Amino acid sequence: QVQLVESGGDSVQAGGSLRLSCAASGYTNSIGRMAWFRQAPGEEREGLAGIYRSDGDTYYSNSVKGRFTISQEYAKNMVYLQMDSLKPEDTAMYYCAAAERHKVTTIERPNTFSYWGQGTQVTVSS
Numbered sequence: 001q002v003q004l005v006e007s008g009g010d011s012v013q014a015g016g017s018l019r020l021s022c023a024a025s026g027y028t029n030s031i032g033r034m035a036w037f038r039q040a041p042g043e044e045r046e047g048l049a050g051i052y053r054s055d056g057d058t059y060y061s062n063s064v065k066g067r068f069t070i071s072q073e074y075a076k077n078m079v080y081l082q083m084d085s086l087k088p089e090d091t092a093m094y095y096c097a098a099a100e101r102h103k104v105t106t107i108e109r110p111n112t113f114s115y116w117g118q119g120t121q122v123t124v125s126s
Helices: none
Strands: 002-007 011-013 018-026 031-039 046-052 058-060 068-073 078-083 092-100 120-125
Touching: 002 092, 018 031, 018 092, 018 120, 031 068, 031 078, 046 068, 046 078, 058 068
Parallel strands: 011 120
Antiparallel strands: 002 018, 018 078, 031 046, 031 092, 046 058, 068 078, 092 120
């Protein structure tokens, strides 16, 4: 089992920045990929960015490419999401997710990820 705990959510003005953190614990050697998602009230969960634990390769959704950056500290089992140039439409609950090495995953399909944190709220005001 893997446990994920997010932190760093806050209320900010449009144009501001935030860095979200995700701490993984438990059987972390089983994790192949980690990702960040968000969900606004009444909306579907949206995949934002992912990272391969083994080589740090990253990928992004078009909605955040160029504004958000995913990174990791492998030895500390930490994953981060640096969010710049925030917009009011970025307001949502943000979730960290993880999937085992053998799983085929895509951020377009949240149900391909096995483990989820409890979420951290980001609110961007205009």
